[in-house]
Amino acid sequence: MLEGARRTEQRGGVAWTVQPISAARAQKPYSCPGCARSIQPGIAHVAVWRADFVLGDAQALDGRRHWHTHCWRIV
Template sequence: MAPSNRARGRAAKARAGHPELDVERLTAGWKRTEIRGGREWYVQPISEQQASKPYTCPGCGQEVAPGTAHLVAWRADGVLGDAADLAARRHWHTHCWRIGAP
């Protein structure tokens, strides 16, 4: 009987390779810290793919539409603790955060 050309087991999975890495997806959600108005803020970018709900931007009062890249910001140094700060996070248009953040 002739040997099969089909790879089997772990060797087959190793030869199949890995899917390409989506660098934009990997870096899109990285949280950073910013100082604004003498206060420390956590700022996390949200990509178009992650933005699934509408929000009201506190900078301009307009809607951040689903599918729009934007930022989420919350206090990093609040007196009520991390859970309260995270619950008080707000979604901002990227431009509004840049020009008018607290």
């Protein structure tokens, strides 16, 4: 499901892992937490999760959220 150049970004003093999802790999609809609108299948976007989650990487990945790329950039 995940692909592209994973990176770490800071938002509000928190480190976040940002994983680009290509349009070809975007298979399911998601609700963007930035605008509350739908990210439809076939739309490139980013998956985001805490990079410093206390309970470990697996738990952090389970808590990931899918954002429109634009919405994530303007947070």
